[in-house]
Amino acid sequence: MGEADATGEEGTAPKEPKTKRRSCCGWKGCSCAVLVLALYVGYCLAKIVESLTHFGGVNARSLVWIRCLQDIRSSQTVSQDWYGAFQRPGSEQISLEGGIKAALGMNYVNRLVRPKVFSLLADPWDKESHMCWRLLDYMWVSPVTSLFSYPSVYGGYEEIKEWIKACKKVWPELGNEEKMLLHSFREAGDIPMEALIPPPDDVRYLKAVARSSDELPIWEETDKYTDDEIKEVVRRSISQSRYGEYTEEIPEGILEYYGMMNIRKPHVIPGTWGAIGEATRAGMITKFDARNLLPKELFNVTFKTMVEWEGDHAKRIPVFADGPVPGSFAHYAKLKEQYDTPAKKKSSVTIADEGRVTVNGRRNSFDPSVIQQVSVQDSEYTRAGYVHTRRLPEFHKKLPNVEKEMGIEGDVLRGQSMLWLGSTPGGFHYDEEANVYVQLSGHSFAFLVPQNWTEYFTGAIRHPWGSGGLPGISELEKDPKLRDVPVFLIPIGPGEGITLQSRTYHRFMAQTFDRIALNWFFIPRWRKMEYTPADWYSIEANRSLHRLALRQLWARTLTRVYEDTGRGIIYMGTKLEYI
Structure with missing residues (x-):
């Protein structure tokens, strides 16, 4: 054994x-x-660190990492129908109601590493595919100076392949000059980071140059508000806000504050599309009567009516927001119906309460007891929402061909039209595209600075003073030249509109929860819409034609993605959808 x-x-x-x-x-x-x-992993981390150096150094790198960690934490559960979406409060509602195809998410680390992993598991991409993949990272402003308004198109492998397919399909549509400028990227199968994302502007230098002349920037001067006229506008703002239920008193300091600035009335132009087109080409801020430009049924329209127009499809229309995602358009309208009763349709937002420091010891805000009464009653749900009109087919078909009516059809590659919903204090910033803005329902107040004054004002900081509003008292005292800058103050109600041009500082303060506003902005064709030297496209052409050509390919690609798949691309802090 x-x-x-x-x-x-x-x-x-x-x-x-x-x-x-x-x-x-x-x-x-x-x-x-x-x-x-x-x-x-070390190689990937090195690449990440290398790429992040283009975002402005250690501080920016740290902020991006913090944002990435937040996104990784938020992206554990993903709805299958979403294009790179991560779960957020309210998004479950859309999933339950049938799902949508939309781009969401802003996970930079995941975006950079994941396709490299995919390339190990799948057939290697050719050079043109790699270039198209890199095009997803194109951004027209540095994330450092834009409060991280960088691309949020971090979908899965299938979505990235859809983008690449569309990019290849639209390449032949480019002109010879664009193809020549992009040829080296296509041959190398890569796009350098400095071409994808520009470095931050030297705002001190730009401001110093703008202020070095003995003459102030050119603009078509308008009348200045008198003291009595400012009082009338501020009182109107108070009455249209919730503060009007408790007081008619104007905070003492606010009038003195506005008196320190160069507050101007707007140009008023005829309410015709032709006049709007002329104002756009001239780079002018104007106000116009829009009642004869759109169907009568669009003015004073309600959320409930718009949901009825779209029918059951309204349950599958995404509404994006700065705060918690309100879900589908039908769900958002239901919230409005529930919370925005006639007694509650006014918000606490008003131009009479800027929250600035006092002037000569005098109050620049409402009495604390009034503020407490108003804040207790203010709704806590998401107030402002954003939706592209192409997501609402019944609404969209009611709109005219604006580019054609304005006489700029030959200059426009792709027009985008958005609905801006609910109450918001707004953010002071500028955009790259020319805008036409029409108030459909509710009331708003707009502050705008002519494009010729952008660099004189701040050196072209995209979101000055934290995007919170105009310069405060302390800024005006430290920098007296700020008082020279013309600031248009424009009240608007249903049937009124505003033109504002590329690189024009603006802030739209929407005072009522029932606010529905419509705007158009236009992505130009190659070397078009460079109407004035102060236009963003004129400045970008002088800086880098390579980046301008990338924008052409990017715009054509996102258009093709939407037309072929119904998917959109989300930019600007997960609230603006390009389709």
């Missing part, structure tokens, strides 16, 4: 123990795998 145990079964040679060898092979295999993985 002992012999049999030593030699194995009768007639067979004893088996050599393999435990040690297997353990050794397993250890070596695991070690090699871990080493390869560590080297690859």
Whole structure:
């Protein structure tokens, strides 16, 4: 028995123990795998760090990492129908109601590393595909100076392939000059980071140059508000806000504050599309009567009526927001119906309460007891929402061909039209495209600064003073030249509109929860809509024609993606959809 145990079964040679060898092979295999993985992770991290240096150094890099960690934490559960979406409060509602195809999410680390992993698991992409993939990272302003308004198109492998397919399809549509400028990127299969994302502007230099002349920037001067006229506008703002239920008193300091600035009335132009087109080409801020430009049924329209127009499809229309996602358009309208009763349709937003420091010790805000009464009653749900009109087909078909009516059809590559919903204090900033803005329902107040004054004002900081509003008292005292800058103050109600041009500072303060506003902005064709030297496209052409050509390919690609798949691309802090 002992012999049999030593030699194995009768007639067979004893088996050599393999435990040690297997353990050794397993250890070596695991070690090699871990080493390869560590080297690859190190390589990816190095690439990430290298790319982030273009965002402005250590501070910007730290902020991006914080944002990435937030996004990784938020992106655990993803609805299958969403294009790179991550779960947020309210988004479950859309999933339950049928899902949509939309781009969401802003996970930069995931965006940079994931396709590299895909390339190990799938067929390698050709050079043109790699260039098209890199095009997803195109951004027209540095994330450092834009409060991280960078692309949020971090979908999965299938979505990225859809983008690449569309990019290849539209390449032949480019002109010879664009193709020549992009040829080196296509041949290399890559786009340098400095071409994708511009460095931050040297705002001190730009401001110094703008202020170095003995003459102030050129603009078509308008009348200045008198003290009594300012009082009338501020009182109107108070009455249209919730503060009007408790007080008619204007905070003492606010009038003195506005008196320190150069507050101007707008140009008023005829309410015709032709006049609007002329104002756009001239780079002018204007106000116009829009009642004869759109169907009568659009003015004073309600959310409930718009949902009825769209029918069951309204449950699958996404509404995006600065805060918690309100879900589908139907769900958002239901919230409005629930909370925005006639007694509650006014918000606490008003131009009479800018929250600035006092002037000469006098109050620049409402009495604390009034503020407390108003804040207790203010709705806590998401007040402002955003939706592209192409997502509402019944509404969209009621709109005219604005580019054609304005006489700029030959200059426009793709027009975008958005609905701006609910109450918001607004953010002071400028955009790259020319805008036409029409108030359909509710009331708003707009502050605008002519494009020729943008660099004189701030050096072209995209979101000055934290995007909160106009300069405060302390800024006006430290920098007296700010008082020279013309600031248009424009009240608007249903049936009124405003033109504002590329690189024009603006802030739209929507005072009522029932606010529905419509705007158009236009992505130009190659070397078009460079109407004035102060236009963003004129400035970008002087800086880099390569980046301008990238924008053409990017705009054509996102258009093709939407037309072929119904998917949109989300930019600007997950609230603006380009389709």
